[in-house]
Amino acid sequence: MKFNGKDITELLALNRRNFITLIVGGAVGIGLSPLPWKMADDSAIWTQNWPWVPVPPVGEFLHEKTVCTLCPGGCGIEVRKVDDRAVKIEGRTDYPVNPGGICPLGMGGLQLLYNEQIRFTGPVKRVGPRGSGKYVNIGWDEALSMLAGRISGLRKVGKVDSITVIDGNRMRSTMAVMIERLTKAIGSPNYMRIPTSEDTFQTAGMLMQGSDSPMAYDLENSDYILSFGSGLLDGWGAPGRIINAWGQWRKDRLKRATRIIQVESRASNTASKADQWVPARPGTEAALALGIAHVIIKKGLHNTEFVNTSASGFSAFKEMVLDHYSPEKVAEITGTDSNKIISLAEGFAKAKAPVAVCGKGKGALNGSLYESMAILALNALVGNINMPGGVLVHDPLPLDKLADIEPDAIAADGLQRSRLDQAGSAKYPFSRSLFSNFAEAIIKAPKSPVDTLLIFSANPAFTLPDGGEIKRAMEKVPFIVSFSPYHDESAYMADLVLPDHNFLEKTDDIVWPAGLQYPLYGMTRPVVEPLYDTRNSGDVIIQMAKQIGGAVGDAFPWEEYEEVLKQRARGLFDSSAGLTGYDGATPAWKQMKKGNGISPDYDSFDKMWEEIKSGGLWYRPAHTYKNWGSLFKTPSGKFEFLSTKIELAAKEASLEEMGISATGDEAFMPHYEHKGHGKGEGSHSLRMVPYEMINLASGWAPNPPYLKKTLFDHQLLKDESFAEINPETASKLRLKQGDRVVLKSHKGEVKVRINIFEGAMPGYVYLPLGLGHTAYDDFLNGKGVNPNHLVDGGMDPLSGQPVWWDTPVKLIRA
Amino acid sequence: MENQERPSLDSKKGGWISSLIGLILSYYAKLISNPFRSGLVYFGAGLIGALFVGWVLFPFALYSRQHQPLDFSHAIHLDEDIVEIEGDTDLERCQYCHAFRDDGTFAGIPKLETCMECHDDPEMALGETPEEEQFLKDYVADEKEIPWLSYSRQPDCVFFSHIAHVKMGELDCRTCHGDHAKTDKLPVYKKNWITGYSINIWGKNILGIKSNSWDRMKMDDCAECHTEKGREENNACFVCHK
Amino acid sequence: METKQTHGHRYGMVVDLDKCTGCGTCMIACAAENNVTVRADESDKERNITWMQLYKITNGKKFPDTEVSYFPRPCMHCEEDGNGGHNPSCVTVCVATATKVDINSGIVSQIYTRCVGCRYCQAACPYHARYFNWWDGYSLIKPFAKGMERSLSPEVSPRMRGVVEKCTFCHHRLMRAKNQAYADDRREIEEHEYTTACAEACPAQAITFGDLNNPEHQVSKLIKSPYAFRLLERLNTKPKVYYLSSKDWVRKMADNYMPGEFKPISKAVG
Structure with missing residues (x-):
């Protein structure tokens, strides 16, 4: 076909020119359509809403009240939820422990719940080599029968004492009762609890007062607080309570009603914020306390009523103190100015309600027994035992005692055998668990005497200040079972993990928040449904016991853990009147001082139980003060400056065997013992002291990622942590800020960087606790070093616990 | 070539403008007379194709089409002869299901719980529609939430307080949501592939032209209303953004 | 916008440094409340995000007279840029109008979807209160x-x-309080109804939050204290965050004083 003389196909050919015309036509057409304008708008919006940026679902706001169990403080918390998602933790104002505030750890608690990388999502068994973190998921049935089978097998061959149970739950809590019961029912004598300063406090109380009263300091009513290294602002006790009190004490800028004196070798937050900082060499606190006692007695400032009518052994104590603890001598030991000691003594004795507080740092690690006794003696001297503003003596919470178990023949035989750690033996009569002995027994033996190790709510491989001994011991143990919800170091070594719920998914109790001055029973309730296939360890114990069967099963007649809690709570109802509600108007410590009796706010047990479950609280803000006549349950019936119990114990074993270097009566009284490592001992001329921070979790609960925001880059920089040293020490060693060094003790070595800090005592090296994880996820693994693995300070006399506050170290430039 | 005469005729009538128009027209006339040589076919094809794409294909392809999991009739539920819903005004009747919570937040699309206030027995239908049967069988029986698709969900950066507008500003639901309450069938949910928003935000009209206040829900629409009502201070960024 | 920013309310904060213990709960509460991201390496202080940041200071004295204290630093919500302009310096420089002073509350807003990420505001802020997102914090893909x-x-x-993001004085809590007020048939909110997450969380009650325009509010009373001061006050940025401290060395740290310029007051008063 032709057109105008040309072939039409030629005319219609898609040549370059026509193609451009087509494009131009298309462009004009598109321009005349809404497409470009709509596209421009939409793509602008698209850039604002990347599909990978999550959009948090909206929903109804709910506020669930419960109690935090991340530390022994037991603060009341309120969890804000959006439908079934927990989005924020806040402090409760209707809970007497903490009026509204909580600590950073509690605040970051949701990251422990939701960070899947640190949690076990169900029971697992190890497949790779130990420590490789290689597991396979198994079902609960398989996990339970594996464990029950192993225990039954050991029972059959009579090797029950090769089972050891490590328990990190708080003393007297229902979980601890259950775990100890299980150990007993199986027939193993080796039930071990992670020691804390509360244990040391209670042992000191047992030796001098004859009762193991829970730690109860009436700080809010005190006007002079002399703290021997207690990190009141660094996580001691219930941080929500203490820091709130601190704020109250600082309300009046010019006229402070309460003075706080901090004895500590390093300018911690507590030391800096205190009214006075008294630096004393680590481990010499007992000498300082006795030096203060010396001045008080010499000047006749002590409470004569108490000393004359309610104390025994005072003359011996007086003689010892006057002979050995003059301010000049104490100044030499502690490095504190002698005039300062005199003024401290005067200030302490002349205050209306002075109180001396013990428990180093957070109080999460053991203390020194003689030191705790010396501090208690100081309180006794001024007659502030069981007085408002002093140290209160209480009976433990009146929880129902569960019926005694009836051990079968195997168990009866096993319970006769001696403990592996020798705790409670003649050499260590006052200790319940001794991890260093335990680890040593395993390490020294050709074949581990422990076959199966069960670990509940604890991470001994990381938290124990033992120079890494327990970790080395655990490597030899053939079979380790962890009940941890988290991928902690100890669970990493386990062969079988039966994960517990996270604290926000769990029902459990809190027996007496650490240091609180009135009895309080708290209850934590699940605020979210369990996210994963985990089980409350309380339930698991019951299920496991039933599977083992026989007398072990009979020892656990309950169907579920909550029944046990309920049964024990009956004791609260039966024994004394308490309250289950708190309106926040009058603080409980104020109500106590009023001295009025209490009429319970419930009329039946069921009512009380329902209230406890919903409010998480039973407490008794009333107290019989003074009562010195019948308070002390010692053999003498009085407060014993010279402890009869130690005297009696010394008849069973020599003082030397008990690790005591003092002789005569001095050994039965609080005294200071100079530990072996002298200054300038060989090449290990520096001393390493671990320190705790409120914003860095160092216990069983891992550090939530948010808390890392609060660390300074002179504490942790990339993967390296810092050792604090004084500028003077630094210049002697020719070290600059940021230098890399190796710290070496006889137990181990770590690589750190140097942070020069004026607040560090010359000659000492300070390392933070809580870093240096080798398990968990990218947030924690490999960040910094763990000073626990360096600790090598010998043994605390009498208690047999490790001295972790004074390790000789060598510093080598890296 | 005859057509060439026309512009000159026109130019006689008008001034220089018409002569210019004439020039252009004559050029096109020439093209038309000689269409294939000029490439107009290609230009036209491109133009028409693009217009088709821009006006028909693009608006169609821009949105996904999803059916609601269940066909809910607002009309039946709000018909006083059929369902007794408490409330004297339309607003109160809307709020019977689309309620404010005690904290002032708006519950939006009701949860199954609200439905089950009346439809509590999966065995006993209240009406006769097959939709209700399906609803009882699939959701009420298992107490499973209905995965409704929300027509008016704003993006995450937007904070919108219903109570500020409905209670304090005394706006009707209709002002923004139109006559949704009178519909017997739920419209197909259309999601913009690019932005992820529902079509109701931009409006059904591809040009974004609105004739009713409820046709669009863009920022400008909020601002326009604020200004109209003398509430300029509410055009501050942080009033509606989070 | 040259209109005076006060439209009734002017929210501000007072931090009592004598009460502050440096525990860091405010930082965590802030991060948890505001969906702040967290990275494996939080020690990279130039790139991590902390709307509320604790600064550690020491008195520089030798052992054993050393003392440590802390400055919690949120966004200061300045009122002026220090050069006579009635907008904070970050707002003045923003090319995208992504940050403005909210006329209803005095709060400096930050609209993320509007921000183009030029980081000019970050450079302009004398308090380092602004943070840039170098990574997708919460990503569903990775x-x-x-x-x-x-x-x-x-x-x-x-x-x-x-x-760029920064502290908003928990503006959403103001909205939450307003919703509650509307539900209760009120237009105005009470002092206790709107407080920031950090102030609420502080276990020592060191942080007080309220309306500086309302003489009845605690903050208005507290800023009259002779111990009250602001950070880098002489820049004239008029921050709405005040501090209280009875310690001269702490107050002296708040600005770059010339020798002899700082006037100690604790002796004069106490």
């Missing part, structure tokens, strides 16, 4: 911590990579 996005609050939108 999560930094699996499952953690479940704790995100719907009240604050998560930020994407490439935008």
